[in-house]
Amino acid sequence: MTLNLKSMALAGVGALAVLLASGAAQAQSTTLTLLIDNGPQTVPVFEAYVAAFEAANPDINIEIETRPGGGEGDNIVKTRLATGAMADIFTYNSGSLFQAINPQQNLLPLTNEAWQANVQDSFKSVVTSAGDVYGAPYASAMGGGILYNIPLYKELGLTPPKTWDEFMANNEKIKAAGKVAVIQTYADTWTSQLFVLADFYNVMAAVPDFAEKYTAGEAKYASTPAALQGFERLQQVHDAGYLNEDFGAANYNDGIRMVATGEGAHYPMLTFAVGAIEEISPGNTANVGFFAQPGNSADANGLTTWMPDAVYIPKTVSNEEAAKKFVAFVASPEACEVRNATVNPTGPYLVKGCELPAEVPPAVSDMLPYFADGGNNGPALEFLSPIKGPALEQITVEVGSGIRSAADGAALYDEDVRKQAQQLGLAGW
Amino acid sequence: MKRRASIIGGVAAIAGSFVVFVIPFIFIILMAFKDKPQSALRDFSWPQGFHLWDNLVQVVTTRNWMMITAFINSALITVISVTLLVVLAAMVGFVLARRKTRMNGLIEFLILAGLMIPPAVVPTIWLMQGLKLFGTLHGMILIEVAYNLPFSIILYRAFVATIPRDLDEAAIIDGARPLDVFFRIILPMLWPVTVTNIVVQSVGIFNDFTNPLYYLPGNQNATVQLTLYNFQSQYNTSYNLLFTNILLITVPPLIVFLFFNRQIVAGMTAGAVKG
Amino acid sequence: MASAPTTARSRPSTYPVWFFLPAAIIYSALFLAPTFASLYFSLTRWTLFNSVFIGFENFAQFFREPFLIQGLMNTVMYAVVTSSLKVVLGMGLALLLTSNIIARGYLRSVVFFPVLVSTVGVGITFTVLMHPTQGMINQGLALIGIKGPGWLTDPRLALYSVALVDVWKGVGLATVIYIAGLVAIPRDYYEAARIDGATAWQNFWHVTLPLSRPATATVITLSFIGGLRTFDLIWAMTKGGPGFASDTVASVIYKQYQAGFYGLSTAGNVVLFVLIGIIVVPLTMFLNRKQGHE
Numbered sequence: 001m002t003l004n005l006k007s008m009a010l011a012g013v014g015a016l017a018v019l020l021a022s023g024a025a026q027a028q029s030t031t032l033t034l035l036i037d038n039g040p041q042t043v044p045v046f047e048a049y050v051a052a053f054e055a056a057n058p059d060i061n062i063e064i065e066t067r068p069g070g071g072e073g074d075n076i077v078k079t080r081l082a083t084g085a086m087a088d089i090f091t092y093n094s095g096s097l098f099q100a101i102n103p104q105q106n107l108l109p110l111t112n113e114a115w116q117a118n119v120q121d122s123f124k125s126v127v128t129s130a131g132d133v134y135g136a137p138y139a140s141a142m143g144g145g146i147l148y149n150i151p152l153y154k155e156l157g158l159t160p161p162k163t164w165d166e167f168m169a170n171n172e173k174i175k176a177a178g179k180v181a182v183i184q185t186y187a188d189t190w191t192s193q194l195f196v197l198a199d200f201y202n203v204m205a206a207v208p209d210f211a212e213k214y215t216a217g218e219a220k221y222a223s224t225p226a227a228l229q230g231f232e233r234l235q236q237v238h239d240a241g242y243l244n245e246d247f248g249a250a251n252y253n254d255g256i257r258m259v260a261t262g263e264g265a266h267y268p269m270l271t272f273a274v275g276a277i278e279e280i281s282p283g284n285t286a287n288v289g290f291f292a293q294p295g296n297s298a299d300a301n302g303l304t305t306w307m308p309d310a311v312y313i314p315k316t317v318s319n320e321e322a323a324k325k326f327v328a329f330v331a332s333p334e335a336c337e338v339r340n341a342t343v344n345p346t347g348p349y350l351v352k353g354c355e356l357p358a359e360v361p362p363a364v365s366d367m368l369p370y371f372a373d374g375g376n377n378g379p380a381l382e383f384l385s386p387i388k389g390p391a392l393e394q395i396t397v398e399v400g401s402g403i404r405s406a407a408d409g410a411a412l413y414d415e416d417v418r419k420q421a422q423q424l425g426l427a428g429w
Numbered sequence: 430m431k432r433r434a435s436i437i438g439g440v441a442a443i444a445g446s447f448v449v450f451v452i453p454f455i456f457i458i459l460m461a462f463k464d465k466p467q468s469a470l471r472d473f474s475w476p477q478g479f480h481l482w483d484n485l486v487q488v489v490t491t492r493n494w495m496m497i498t499a500f501i502n503s504a505l506i507t508v509i510s511v512t513l514l515v516v517l518a519a520m521v522g523f524v525l526a527r528r529k530t531r532m533n534g535l536i537e538f539l540i541l542a543g544l545m546i547p548p549a550v551v552p553t554i555w556l557m558q559g560l561k562l563f564g565t566l567h568g569m570i571l572i573e574v575a576y577n578l579p580f581s582i583i584l585y586r587a588f589v590a591t592i593p594r595d596l597d598e599a600a601i602i603d604g605a606r607p608l609d610v611f612f613r614i615i616l617p618m619l620w621p622v623t624v625t626n627i628v629v630q631s632v633g634i635f636n637d638f639t640n641p642l643y644y645l646p647g648n649q650n651a652t653v654q655l656t657l658y659n660f661q662s663q664y665n666t667s668y669n670l671l672f673t674n675i676l677l678i679t680v681p682p683l684i685v686f687l688f689f690n691r692q693i694v695a696g697m698t699a700g701a702v703k704g
Numbered sequence: 705m706a707s708a709p710t711t712a713r714s715r716p717s718t719y720p721v722w723f724f725l726p727a728a729i730i731y732s733a734l735f736l737a738p739t740f741a742s743l744y745f746s747l748t749r750w751t752l753f754n755s756v757f758i759g760f761e762n763f764a765q766f767f768r769e770p771f772l773i774q775g776l777m778n779t780v781m782y783a784v785v786t787s788s789l790k791v792v793l794g795m796g797l798a799l800l801l802t803s804n805i806i807a808r809g810y811l812r813s814v815v816f817f818p819v820l821v822s823t824v825g826v827g828i829t830f831t832v833l834m835h836p837t838q839g840m841i842n843q844g845l846a847l848i849g850i851k852g853p854g855w856l857t858d859p860r861l862a863l864y865s866v867a868l869v870d871v872w873k874g875v876g877l878a879t880v881i882y883i884a885g886l887v888a889i890p891r892d893y894y895e896a897a898r899i900d901g902a903t904a905w906q907n908f909w910h911v912t913l914p915l916s917r918p919a920t921a922t923v924i925t926l927s928f929i930g931g932l933r934t935f936d937l938i939w940a941m942t943k944g945g946p947g948f949a950s951d952t953v954a955s956v957i958y959k960q961y962q963a964g965f966y967g968l969s970t971a972g973n974v975v976l977f978v979l980i981g982i983i984v985v986p987l988t989m990f991l992n993r994k995q996g997h998e
Contacts, residue, residue, distance in 0.1 A: 065649075066492060068658075075962040076646055079554070082751075085564050085646070100964060102751070186857075186946060246837045248857025248946055390963035398947030403859050419765060423749060423965055439806035449872070450814040456840060457829055471832050473840045517730070520723040528719040536724070543735060545980050547933050547954070549742030549973045551750070551966045556738050575734035578727055607720050636822045638936045643961075657824050658940075668832070675825040682820035690813065 030322045031061045035080075035087035037073050037309075038066040041275045041343055042091065045138070048342045053329050060322045062089075070190055071390070074100075081106045086314040088323045094126040094135060094307045099386035100424065103129040108313040110134055113324065115331045118352040126307045126383045135310030136331035139339070140347040140356075142271045142306040143367045144198035144380060145292040149262045150362065152179065153289070160291040160366075162298035164233065171242045171266070180264035181242035184400055185255035192396040194268035195237070195293070199230035201304040201378045202295035211384035217421065217428045221410040231406035231413075234399050248401060253280050260284035268293070270306055274363045275344045285344060290363035292370060302376030303367065307383055308350070386424060389416030457679070460672035468669035484673040491670075496677070499651040505566060506652065507635045510573040514581050514630055515623055516616075517574065522585025523615055527594070543579035550643050557644065569645045573634050581626050588622040589615075624692045632682055653678045739977075746974045750967035762971035769956060771948040776979065779952040782867050783931030783983075789871045790927045791920060794878025799912070801879065802886050812883075816876035823873065827940025830869045831856065856942050859949035866941050866950060870934065878923045885919030886912065921991035928987065932980050953979065 036046050043066060050062045065087055067076045074097065080086045081101055092098065101107075109132035110116065116124070116133060127135035146167075148160065156177055161167040171181035185191045203210055206226035213219035221227045237243065244250060244264055252273075259267035260281035267273075277285045292303035311330050313323045329335055336354035339345075345356050345364055348371050356364070370377045382388045392413055399409040421429040452473075460468050461484060462476035489496045525536060553572070554563055562568030596618065597610055605613070616623075638654040645652065657674055746762055748755035766772060801812055818826065833840045834855035842852030855865040893911045902910070935954035938944065944951035944959065951959075953976045960969035 071959075071962050074964075078964055079646055080564075083554075083558050083563050189943070189945060246835070246857075248854055249835050249837075390959070394945065394947050397945060401857075401859070401946055403947050403949065415768065419965065419968075420963075423751075425749075435804050436806055438800075442800060442805060442811055443807055446811055446814050450818065452840075453826075453829055453833065454817075456833065457825075471835060471838050471840075472843065517727040521727045524719045524721070524723045528721075530721070532721075532724075539731070539736070543731065545929055545984055546739060546977050547973060547980070548735060549738045549970060550957070551961060551970050551973075552738035552741040552745055553734065555745075556734070556741065560733070571730055572734055575730050578731055582727070607723075611723070632820050636820075638822075638824050638940075654822055654824050657822065657828065671828065675822070675829060678822055678825060682822075683817075686813075686817055686820055 029059050029061060030319045031063060032089060032319060032322055032326065033063050033065055033087035034326075035065045035067055035077075035090040037069040037091060039069055040279055041139070041272055041346070042309075045339055045342050046091075048338050049138075049330060049335060052334070052338050053326055056329075057322075057325065060325065062326065070188075077101060081314060084316050086316055088317045088319065089311055089313055089326060091138065091309050091311050092135075094123070094137075094310050095380075095383040096386050096388040097382070098127055098135070098310070099129060100420075103134050104132070106314055107134045108315055108317060108320065108323075110136065110313070110324070110327065113328060115328045115351075118333075119331060120350045120352075122379070123307055123310075123350040126379075127310050127312075135312045136327050137308050137350045138311050138330045138335070139272070139308035140345060140349045140354075141308060141371075142347045143290065143292065143303045143370065143377070144194060144270050144306055145268070145290055145303060145367075146198075147259050147267045147269050147271075147273065147363060148289050148291065149259055149265050150287050150289045152262045152265050160289065161294045162301045164294045164296060167266075167294045168236070168240070171237070171240065174265045175240075175242055179262075180244040180258065181266060182237045182244075183250070183255045183258045183264035183267040184237075184243050184247040185250040185252055185267075186248050186397045186401065187251040187254075189393040189397050191252050191255060191269070192234075192400050193393050194270070195234040195400070196230035196392070196396055197380055197382075198268060198293040198304045199233065199295070200381050201292065201302040201376070202229065202300070203227050203381075204378050205295065205300045205302065211381060214381070214417075215385040215387060215426070217418075217426075220414045221417075222407060222414050228406065228410050231396075231399050231410045234396060235402070235406040235409075238400050238402050243400075256280045260288055262287070271363060271367055272346045274361050275346045277361075278344060285361045285363075288361070288363050290366040300376075302378060303370035304380050305370075305377045306380055387417055387421050387426070389413055389420050391416040454679075457672050457675050460668055461676045463669045465667050465669055468667070468672070471668060480669065481673070484669050485677070488670050488673045488677060495651055496653075496656055496674075498649060499653045499656045502566060502650060503635055503653045506569055506573060507631050510570045510577075510634055511627055511631045513570070513574045514577055515626055518578055518581030518626070519585050519616055519619055519623070520611065521578075521582045523589050523611065523619075525582070526586045526589035527597070540579040540582055543576075544583075548576060554644065563644065564646055564650060566645075566650065569641060569650075572640055572644055573637065576640070577630055577633065581630065584622050584626055585619065588619060592618055621692075624689070628685060628689050628692065632685060635681060742970045742973050745967055746971035748967045750970070751964070755967065758967070762968050763975070765968055766956075766971050766975060771951060772956065774948070775951040775953055775956050776975075778863050778950065779932055779934075779954075779976075779979065780983070782863060782870075782934060782952060783928050785864065785867045786870045786874070786931045786934075787924050787927035789867075790875055790878040791923055793871065793875050794882050794923055795916070795920075797875065797879040798882030798886055799908075802883055812879075815879055818873045819876040821873070823936045824940045826869065826873050827937050830872075831941050834865060857946055859946050862942050862946060863950040866938050869941065870931070870937055873937075874927060874930070878927065881922050882916060882919050885916040889915045917991075921988075924991060925984070925988055929980065929984055932976070932983070 034046065034050070036042050043064075046064055050064060054060065054062060067073050077086075077090065077092055078101060086106075092101065111131075111133045115136065119137065123137050123141075124133050127133055152174070153159070156173055158170050158173065161170055174181040203224075203226045207219070207224060210219050210224065210227060219227070221231070244258065246254075250258075253276075255264075255267050255269070256273055256276055257280050258264040260277050261284060271290060274285065274288065274290075277288055292301060295301060311327050313320070313327060317323045331351055333351065333353035336349055336351060340357050345360055347364060347367055348356065369375050395404070395409045395413050395416070398404040399406055404412070418429060456473055459473065459476055462479050462481045464478065464480045464483075467474075467477055521536075525533065557563035557568050557572075560568075562571065596614060636654060637652075638658070641650075641652045641655055642658070645655075657671075657678060745755060747757060747759055749758050749762075750756075769775070797815055801808055801815070805811070834842075836842060836852070836854040836857055839852075839855075841855065845852040853861055856862050889912065893915065894907065897907050897911055933954055934952060935958065938950060938952055938955050939958065942950045944955040953972060957969050957972035957976065960972055
């Protein structure tokens with residue numbers, strides 16, 4: 001029955017929060033709850049953050065709670081925010097998913113915190129709603145593109161492609177050598193979206209105002225040839241027979257294992273996966289390289305980038321001051337050092353003063369030129385527009401499995417996008 | 430000769446049932462004994478070395494002993510809601526079978542509706558929030574009671590109809606109050622169908638996945654079915670732990686089965702034929 | 705007889721109407737009220753904080769959902785396949801298990817036990833067993849020279865693979881219900897049939913089958929409703945995939961809920977409830993009418 005009482009107490013958290021926030025009762029030791037996703041990159045990093053933070057602030061105690069990622073996680077975050085049962089601090093996506101959790105109503109603005117001066121504007125823009133900044137980055141920027149197996153490339157004498165045609169030519173040689181050219185892992189449906197999402201740099205190169213028009217409901221995937229191309233590419237690799245035999249049943253971990261061990265040559269993925277290689281296939285991090293998703297011309301080759309997730313504080317926080325202190329720590333160079341000591345870096349940091357270690361895995365060093373002077377990169381659509389249709393991953397599974405044609409898939413996705421835009425209450429839909 | 434035919438048929442049936450019904454469970458057990466690399470192969474093979482204990486310790490201690498919390502939560506939800514179901518459904522079933530009023534038609538319609546209509550999830554969440562029941566164990570218990578009442582009432586009503594009225598009427602002459610009559614005389618007489626109710630509903634509620642998924646978010650509220658679900662993403666490299674988890678949550682139904690095997694079948698029989 | 709008027713007077717308090725109250729309150733608050741509320745909310749665009757009335761737009765949207773028509777078909781197919789297999793296999797197993805077979809106790813136990821086991825656990829186990837290349841089922845088939853299909857990855861098969869697992873898990877209940885029905889058939893009928901010189905087949909067709917109709921009605925009703933509402937097994941095994949190939953109405957509802965389309969999700973609920981109404985009500989009436997004729 002104590003548990004029952006505990007949960008009753010939890011229901012009263014809203015009321016309690018008001019009391020505590022009024023500052024009347026400042027306890028000696030404060031306990032905060034922290035809700036994070038259960039990704040293999042997230043859990044150890046936050047355990048290390050909390051340990052370092054608690055050592056510096058003995059009066060604050062932080063309890064970590066985990067949730068699943070993906071759609072399941074979105075659901076949990078939305079429901080807990082809507083019901084006032086959110087933890088004191090939580091992690092969640094930036095960009096369009098951040099817009100969908102109703103930030104102005106649910107989150108505490110962090111616009112005027114001192115650490116904001118050190119955060120890059122490119123990140124701030126993806127956690128901003130109606131002029132207020134709500135989140136702090138806890139990881140590095142990422143690239144979306146194609147992970148490849150370096151030994152296999154050497155063995156077959158291949159070079160990383162700059163155009164889609166070169167990519168397909170490489171695939172043909174790999175297939176001829178009896179290897180799996182492209183790994184797909186549709187048991188984790190989200191992994192099926194990469195060919196479409198990571199193609200966005202190429203879309204913007206061809207149609208510079210696509211994001212704007214898309215948000216306004218004027219540009220559609222099905223009727224914009226450059227945008228449709230991502231779906232077509234997904235269909236091409238399937239139709240050419242480049243996929244692993246068990247693409248429908250393999251999962252994300254299988255995909256990483258295959259690209260790390262050379263069972264397969266290419267795995268379209270975000271670079272955060274680099275951090276997971278060591279755990280899944282020990283000793284193979286050095287065998288995995290990376291290149292941006294190739295487009296139509298070598299001159300316009302560039303990388304589609306992803307902003308990392310952020311930490312947020314809900315309005316229902318039990319102790320605002322303590323929670324802000326922790327968020328400030330997460331956005332500090334010290335936290336980056338803690339991170340570097342815990343997991344392999346996966347890309348450049350977004351906080352001034354954060355340095356990558358001297359030795360980075362090849363997939364990360366392959367990515368850095370795109371960020372350097374003269375390199376080309378641009379954010380993924382979900383950071384330029386608040387609208388991302390929730391059914392994209394099912395649609396890309398269909399297109400990538402040969403169940404549905406690219407054109408049909410794109411048209412279906414346009415419909416999905418319309419639904420999301422209406423739910424968000426955007427004008428013009 | 431007939432005897433021989435029945436032996437051959439029996440052996441065939443045993444072999445067939447073994448392949449279809451027993452091997453999947455053996456597979457679960459074998460997986461739970463394996464270490465991580467071997468379990469990753471997901472094949473039907475003899476474990477190399479016995480890692481069951483290590484796996485158990487790891488599953489139970491993950492996430493701050495979430496498994497223990499989950500077992501306590503599931504036990505509380507199951508025991509309390511089944512108790513409420515038995516008492517409340519027996520009360521309704523008893524009066525419904527005994528007293529013919531104009532309301533009976535409406536009540537029976539509502540019961541059938543409850544069996545058929547899928548619950549409206551989001552409005553329920555919205556309402557539970559208003560009542561401060563959302564995400565709480567007692568809210569979850571009330572949900573389980575509400576959703577399972579119709580089935581229990583049907584079982585009780587059918588059974589009460591088979592008990593002679595003389596018994597409760599005799600008690601009235603003694604001047605007993607209705608609650609006394611109900612708890613001292615009626616409820617004990619309903620024992621056979623109560624056992625069915627307890628077994629069927631407790632298995633159903635213990636194994637319920639959908640409703641806690643919707644109505645009981647939060648780690649401190651995890652139920653055993655949700656641990657499996659939550660761990661699925663975390664354990665997707667560790668099939669040994671995933672299957673140890675499955676094995677662990679199969680133990681309570683196994684115990685129920687071993688103790689109540691006969692009553693389940695007898696009770697089902699009674700319930701099914703009359704209901 | 706002197707006590708008769710007393711009995712009549714006090715009967716109302718022996719069977720007090722307030723016995724309905726506790727159950728009625730819980731049931732109304734947590735089941736009936738939300739069900740009625742759903743009729744309104746299905747006509748709104750809803751964020752839990754506020755709702756905008758949009759008429760039948762949600763229903764229009766719901767029927768434009770990719771494969772919703774297929775989702776409806778899937779739901780009905782799933783219910784038909786699972787309930788008919790449960791009837792046929794349940795009846796067969798019950799005949800076997802009431803016959804003079806050896807190891808009857810063991811057989812009853814193994815057939816019934818899956819009923820009690822966690823659906824999600826069963827789903828995960830069979831997902832592993834049905835893996836197209838590494839799964840035990842296809843490896844077993846490979847031993848006898850058959851290349852097994854992609855049980856859960858072939859869009860034409862996925863729904864039926866899940867349905868098979870549903871039958872695996874639920875056939876024990878159907879069997880027990882049939883056993884009860886068969887045991888209740890008076891021996892006289894078989895005696896009479898024997899005297900008439902009936903064959904085993906005639907016995908089954910003219911005695912067993914008609915007289916176990918109440919059991920059939922129970923099995924069909926229970927498994928049909930269960931099949932139409934099915935969610936947890938599908939969600940644990942395919943999440944409606946690949947793509948939308950094994951989506952049922954319940955999984956579409958859950959996906960809309962997950963995406964935050966609360967009004968749309970609730971509209972889906974109303975669709976499911978209407979679907980169940982128009983299929984199950986006539987079905988039960990049909991089954992019960994037949995039963996009345998016996």
